[in-house]
Every structure is written in structure tokens, then in C-alpha cells.
Amino acid sequence: MPYLSSNITIEQLDSFQKETKDLFIKKNTSYNNKLTSQGTINNIIRINDIINELDSITINGETNNRETNIRDTLIELLNSVTMRIMVLDNNNYNINKWTIQGSSGNIYARENITYPDGRKIRTCTCPSYKYSTNESKYCKHTKNDN
Numbered sequence: 018m019p020y021l022s023s024n025i026t027i028e029q030l031d032s033f034q035k036e037t038k039d040l041f042i043k044k045n046t047s048y049n050n051k052l053t054s055q056g057t058i059n060n061i062i063r064i065n066d067i068i069n070e071l072d073s074i075t076i077n078g079e080t081n082n083r084e085t086n087i088r089d090t091l092i093e094l095l096n097s098v099t100m101r102i103m104v105l106d107n108n109n110y111n112i113n114k115w116t117i118q119g120s121s122g123n124i125y126a127r128e129n130i131t132y133p134d135g136r137k138i139r140t141c142t143c144p145s146y147k148y149s150t151n152e153s154k155y156c157k158h159t160k161n162d163n
């Protein structure tokens with residue numbers, strides 16, 4: 018087992034990241050997607066609140082569960098920072114818009130969005146795209162468009 022430092026393994030890192038990911042999803046679901054829908058400013062305020070909370074626990078917290086409270090609060094901080102970075106990435110997308118003429122002669126609006134992490138979203142206003150029942154929608158216009 019490879020070590021990252023003295024006694025921390027990649028296996029421990031994987032396990033920890035799974036724990037924080039599960040908590041992130043659970044919390045986001047329980048707050049009805051509040052985490053993903055909150056704005057940048059709210060997220061920054063939340064991060065400041067968590068840091069203040071961390072100070073408060075460290076200085077004034079009960080000694081018997083201090084370590085647990087610090088751990089829980091640090092995970093909350095990690096997940097809020099993660100959300101902040103993802104919101105930032107989503108705001109930093111590249112968008113291309115143009116119109117095309119379909120085989121019926123109708124004009125459709127096309128849109129390609131590319132995110133910094135490589136995710137691509139292709140949309141079209143044609144009926145085929147609109148009524149596409151696939152998990153990720155597509156039509157003949159978006160299909161071969163990379």
C-alpha cells in the first residue's frame with residue numbers, strides 16, 4: 018500500500034473522499050438542493066460562518082467531543098469550499114450560440130456550452146431534441162457536434 022505521508026495511505030484518502038461525497042449528496046438532498054442552488058455570495062458567507070464556528074469550537078467547545086465537532090465542522094468547510102469551486106467553474110463556461118435550418122426549412126437555435134472540466138452540453142430547439150426521452154437529450158443536430 019503506497020503511503021502519501023508518514024502513515025496516511027491512498028486507501029484512507031479514497032475512504033475519506035467517499036465519506037465526504039456521501040455527506041455532500043445527503044445534505045444537498047435533505048436541504049432540497051440548497052447547496053447547489055445557493056449563490057456565490059451566500060456560499061462565501063457560509064464559509065466564513067463555518068470558520069468562525071471552528072474558532073468557537075476550538076476555543077470554547079466542550080472538551081469531550083471537541084475532536085468530533087472539529088472533524089464534522091472541517092468536513093462541512095471542505096464541502097462548502099468544494100461547492101464554491103464548482104460554482105466558480107460553472108460560471109466560467111464557454112458558450113457558442115447560432116441558428117441552423119432544419120430539413121423542414123424551420124430555423125432552430127443551437128447552443129454549445131463547454132465547462133472548464135471538459136463537460137459539454139449541446140442543445141437545440143428542434144422538436145426531435147425537445148421530445149428526446151434519452152437521459153441526456155440529443156437530436157441529429159447535436160449528435161455529431163463536438
Ligand SMILES: [Zn+2]
Binds near residue numbers: 125141142143144146
Ligand atoms: Zn436539433
